[in-house]
Amino acid sequence: MLVKICESEESLPVNDVSGTGSITTGFLSSGTSIKFSIEKSVNHILTVLEVTNTSAKIRIKSDTIELTLNIFEEKKIDLDNDNIYDLSVKLIDIRNGKFARFEIKKLDVKESVPEQKESSNITEEIKPRIEIGEGVK
Numbered sequence: 001m002l003v004k005i006c007e008s009e010e011s012l013p014v015n016d017v018s019g020t021g022s023i024t025t026g027f028l029s030s031g032t033s034i035k036f037s038i039e040k041s042v043n044h045i046l047t048v049l050e051v052t053n054t055s056a057k058i059r060i061k062s063d064t065i066e067l068t069l070n071i072f073e074e075k076k077i078d079l080d081n082d083n084i085y086d087l088s089v090k091l092i093d094i095r096n097g098k099f100a101r102f103e104i105k106k107l108d109v110k111e112s113v114p115e116q117k118e119s120s121n122i123t124e125e126i127k128p129r130i131e132i133g134e135g136v137k
């Protein structure tokens with residue numbers, strides 16, 4: 001299913017992902033938004049922030065999420081912070097480094113978001129290894 005787009009967020013039609021399982025956008029330029037719903041009660045807005053020859057940066061609003069996708073890359077997203085992925089967004093095409101096309105899929109198989117371990121402030125020191133008896137002859 002192709003998606004309709006509009007200029008202002010208020011006038012955006014809602015594209016229902018729950019019925020078809022996925023939607024494919026038209027080519028979107030920087031600053032263009034689409035509104036979609038994976039559950040009929042909650043709407044989300046995907047806005048294209050930047051398009052290059054190889055990637056696109058987007059923002060998804062409900063809870064604001066920003067991410068950059070490379071061409072053909074797909075990322076899973078947890079929209080409601082319940083540690084379960086709700087949808088995936090894939091950058092399927094870029095035209096002239098100015099327009100990007102996406103596929104948005106509702107994830108029916110519930111997959112948990114991996115836990116993020118806190119990074120420690122310990123830096124491992126790497127020293128060169130010198131064997132005794134080796135050297136310049």
